[in-house]
Structure formats: C-alpha cells, structure tokens
Amino acid sequence: MDDSDHHRAGFETYARTGAARRQLLAAVTPTDGTERVEPRRADGRVVATAIDADRPVPRYERTTVDGYAVRAGDTFGASERSPASLRVTDTVRAGTATRVHTGSELPAGADAVVPAEATDRAGGDLAVFEAVPEGRNVKAVGEDVAEGQRLFEPGRRLRPSDLGLVRAVGHGPVEVYDRPRASVVPTGEGIVESDPATGETVETNGRTVAQYIERWGGEATRREVVSGGADAVRAAVERDLDHDVVVTIGGTSVGERDIVPDVVASLGEVFVHGVALAPGRSAALGAVDGTPVVMLPGPPVGCIVGAVQFLRPALAALGHASPTPHPTTEARLTRKVPSEPGVRTFARVTVEGDGEGTRTATPTRTEGAGALSSVALADGWVVVREEREGYAADEAVAVEEWEGCA
Incomplete structure (x- = not known):
C-alpha cells in the first residue's frame, strides 16, 4: 500500500502521513523577504545569497x-x-x-x-x-580556503562553525531569508493561563508549539485561547492570514465542539482531516487565501507529534531550507511495541546504556495522546511505520531524538 492509500477507522478516511505532508508542502510558498545580518547574529539563519571567501585562509604562510x-x-x-x-x-x-x-x-x-x-x-x-x-x-597561503572560493550556497542553514569560517574569510554581514512568521491559536473551553479551577486546564500546547517554532527557525506569535464558537475561531484565523502559516490547536476531532476544520473549510480549503498517525489522528491541514493552516489536535502528545510531522517541514519549506534528519540512537527494546497496521505509530522510550556501547530502549507509552509526561520524560521515540505490526522485545530499533534537532 502506497502513501496515496487511506486507512479507514473512526474518521471516514485517514490519509497516510507521507501523502498528507506532501499536500501541505504543495500549498507552501517560500518567503521572499531577506535581510543582512552580522555573522554573530546569523546562527540558524538560512543563506539567501551565496557566500564567497573575501580573503584566503591562511592569509600568510x-x-x-x-x-x-x-x-x-x-x-x-x-x-x-x-x-x-x-x-x-x-x-x-x-x-x-x-x-x-x-x-x-x-x-x-x-x-x-x-x-x-x-x-x-x-x-x-x-x-x-x-x-x-x-x-x-x-x-601555504589559501591552503584551507582560497580567495573567492564558494563557501555556502543559498538554502544552507548556518551553524556556529559556519559562522566562524565566515569571519575567518573576512566576510561582513550575510544575506539571509526572513524567518517564517507563524501564528499559534489555541482553542477550547476551560483553558486558562494559570491557576486552574476544578474543570479547567492550564494552557500548555500553545506555549510548547510556539517554542518549537522558534527552535525550528520561525517567529511565533502566540495568541490567547479562542473560545466561544465558530465566529470567534473564524475571526482568529482571518486576523492572522498575514502570517506565513497559521497553526490552530484543538477542536479537530469529531465532537460537537470540534469546529476548527469546518471553519477553515468555510474560509478556504481543508485537504486533509484525519491522518493515520498515532497519536495525532485528528490532525487537519488546509489553506486560506494562500496561507497554509496546520490544525493540530488538542491532546498534548498528539499535538507535538503533529507539529513535528507537519509544521516543522512546512516551516523549513517556507524558509527555503530542508529539515535536517533527526539524530538517532540504535538500541534494543526491553519489551514489545505494538502497532496497528496502516498507522504510523510513535512510541515514546527512555534509553539506557551499559557504558560499553550497548543501549536499551524502554517504552514509556505506546498509546494515548494526552500524557504529556510520556514525552517530557522520554529520550526519544521509536517510529513504527505503516507496513509493520509493531516491534518485538529485544529487536534493534532506531530511537529518534526528535527534540534535539532544529
């Protein structure tokens, strides 16, 4: 079964993760603004104009x-x-x-x-x-870098070592693309900023996603929680269409209060609602007036999984960059990880080593989208792809250290 197939369960259809991501990226138009910044301020920025060496390194024998x-x-x-x-x-x-x-x-x-x-x-x-x-x-003169040598092409995300080289060759300010601007709109009833009463919940998803956006090279505008029905959600989305991407959180499932996809559809298009993703099945993707809209589930873990799978690559595309692969650690499972065929599953694990290079991965949670601690206290996650029915105990797996990458 390829990525264009759908997995039926709960929703009418569930899109495969890869197909959903491609649909989102097809709706992305990279930003065209640039600015010139000093090398000391360019860490993590994406090169807009090629950088050449203004002088050789070394400059003398x-x-x-x-x-x-x-x-x-x-x-x-x-x-x-x-x-x-x-x-x-x-x-x-x-x-x-x-x-x-x-x-x-x-x-x-x-x-x-x-x-x-x-x-x-x-x-x-x-x-x-x-x-x-x-x-x-x-x-010899120029043995490391020759004068005029091409160092970095457009699209390169600059690292501290890159910037050291930029300074060594005498380059002044570098031209980089503007950071993609993302609005973050939490939705829902009974969500408060602090000191929750009985029946209320502290707002964490919006803050978490905004911090990820900053880490992933964007500029986040975190809005107050939107409640009060479709008109309030519609106004919030329309207000932020001047951003490069709008991110809503919550209201994406199939209950009476889950109105966000319907509101976005009334303003533009929803091309994915429901993804074969665990956790995070109720994620939705769309666009309004050319602005991509990423609709993340309300449960915290599903929200994070959806952000990593969809928002992160969208920000990279908006910023003329490619998302870097997640660093991985090879480990052996201490117990089995179950998975539903046709669903891409993200099993959170902790990793331990014996000091001799052997590592083990212990699942903290394989199901459930609401246990934020299962992510915060994990070292990474094991991705079970759609074609597998889980992993057996003692099987070698790759643990994605997704939280450590930009």
Missing part, C-alpha cells in the same frame, strides 16, 4: 608546530648520528634558524620548520637531528 624556521636545504642529511649545525638568529639565511611558534608567520627566507623536539639548542648554536623537505610543517 603559517607554521604548524613549535620549532625553528629554516631553509630546508640546510637540513639535508641531518640525523641523530650526524646533526646539522645552525646558528639561531632573528632572520633566516644560509646556515641560520629562527625560533617560531605554532600559528606564527613563516619568516622571510625560510621554507620549512624543524620541530623543537628534533633539535638541541645550546646558546646560539642549534643541532638539528631531522631533515625536513621544503614546505614541511608550513601551511
């Missing part, structure tokens, strides 16, 4: 060891039994050597460096016990 700069020919034949004899001076010419340190500029007249441990100095006299060829222990 540089020594790579502590020792003595020499003319290589003066050390020809030097050995432990028959050392070459040189005079230590401030300049290098025939028969002389100059003290140098790692990273210092190679003195004029020198073409090699003898390591300090291959010499013996007595006052101004230097015995050299190792012959060095021309260029030994010397970095």
Whole structure:
C-alpha cells in the first residue's frame, strides 16, 4: 500500500502521513523577504545569497608546530648520528634558524620548520637531528580556503562553525531569508493561563508549539485561547492570514465542539482531516487565501507529534531550507511495541546504556495522546511505520531524538 492509500477507522478516511505532508508542502510558498545580518547574529539563519571567501585562509604562510624556521636545504642529511649545525638568529639565511611558534608567520627566507623536539639548542648554536623537505610543517597561503572560493550556497542553514569560517574569510554581514512568521491559536473551553479551577486546564500546547517554532527557525506569535464558537475561531484565523502559516490547536476531532476544520473549510480549503498517525489522528491541514493552516489536535502528545510531522517541514519549506534528519540512537527494546497496521505509530522510550556501547530502549507509552509526561520524560521515540505490526522485545530499533534537532 502506497502513501496515496487511506486507512479507514473512526474518521471516514485517514490519509497516510507521507501523502498528507506532501499536500501541505504543495500549498507552501517560500518567503521572499531577506535581510543582512552580522555573522554573530546569523546562527540558524538560512543563506539567501551565496557566500564567497573575501580573503584566503591562511592569509600568510603559517607554521604548524613549535620549532625553528629554516631553509630546508640546510637540513639535508641531518640525523641523530650526524646533526646539522645552525646558528639561531632573528632572520633566516644560509646556515641560520629562527625560533617560531605554532600559528606564527613563516619568516622571510625560510621554507620549512624543524620541530623543537628534533633539535638541541645550546646558546646560539642549534643541532638539528631531522631533515625536513621544503614546505614541511608550513601551511601555504589559501591552503584551507582560497580567495573567492564558494563557501555556502543559498538554502544552507548556518551553524556556529559556519559562522566562524565566515569571519575567518573576512566576510561582513550575510544575506539571509526572513524567518517564517507563524501564528499559534489555541482553542477550547476551560483553558486558562494559570491557576486552574476544578474543570479547567492550564494552557500548555500553545506555549510548547510556539517554542518549537522558534527552535525550528520561525517567529511565533502566540495568541490567547479562542473560545466561544465558530465566529470567534473564524475571526482568529482571518486576523492572522498575514502570517506565513497559521497553526490552530484543538477542536479537530469529531465532537460537537470540534469546529476548527469546518471553519477553515468555510474560509478556504481543508485537504486533509484525519491522518493515520498515532497519536495525532485528528490532525487537519488546509489553506486560506494562500496561507497554509496546520490544525493540530488538542491532546498534548498528539499535538507535538503533529507539529513535528507537519509544521516543522512546512516551516523549513517556507524558509527555503530542508529539515535536517533527526539524530538517532540504535538500541534494543526491553519489551514489545505494538502497532496497528496502516498507522504510523510513535512510541515514546527512555534509553539506557551499559557504558560499553550497548543501549536499551524502554517504552514509556505506546498509546494515548494526552500524557504529556510520556514525552517530557522520554529520550526519544521509536517510529513504527505503516507496513509493520509493531516491534518485538529485544529487536534493534532506531530511537529518534526528535527534540534535539532544529
């Protein structure tokens, strides 16, 4: 069965996860705004204009060891039994050597460096016990990076090491794409910001999703909880259509109060409602006036799974980037993980090691979308793809450390 197939259960149909994601990404139009920022502020930003080296690295012939700069020919034949004899001076010419340190500029007249441990100095006299060829222990101009060399193409998400290189080559401000702007609209009754009374729930989903948006390279606008029916939801969605993506939370299932997909459909289009995803089956995806709308379930774990599976790649596409693969840890399950065929299941696990490279993964919860602690206290999750009926105890699996990636 391919991703275009549907799995029937509960909803009229459930879209396969991959097919649903592709439909969402087809509705995404990447942002076209850019800005120039200093390298120190560009961590995590996406390159809009190619970055080339303004100068070579190194800019001068540089020594790579502590020792003595020499003319290589003066050390020809030097050995432990028959050392070459040189005079230590401030300049290098025939028969002389100059003290140098790692990273210092190679003195004029020198073409090699003898390591300090291959010499013996007595006052101004230097015995050299190792012959060095021309260029030994010397970095040539541009050996690391040539002047004008292309460093990063558009679409590259800049890392701290990238920015160190940008500074090393003398590059000033870099042009990067604007961060995608996402509004986060929690919905529901009895949801409060703090100090809940009986029957009330503290709002956590909106805050959690907004923090993920920031981590994933976007700018989040977190709205107050919307309650009061379809008109209030409609007004909230319409208000934020100037954003690059609208994210609603809650109201996506099949109860009387689950009105969000119907409201979005009345304004534009809902092309997915119900995904073969556990947890997170009631996720919905649509668009209004060209703005993608990601409708996440209200139960906390289903909300997070839906955000990772749909919102994260949408933000990457909006920002001209590709989502990086989740880091994974190989481990063996301590007990079985069940899964319904045709449904992509995310089983939260904790990982332990024995100090010798062997790791085990213990499921914290394989079912249920409401236990936030099952995510917060987990080290990652095991993804059971649609074609499998779970994993057996002691089976080797890949644990996705999804929370640690941008």
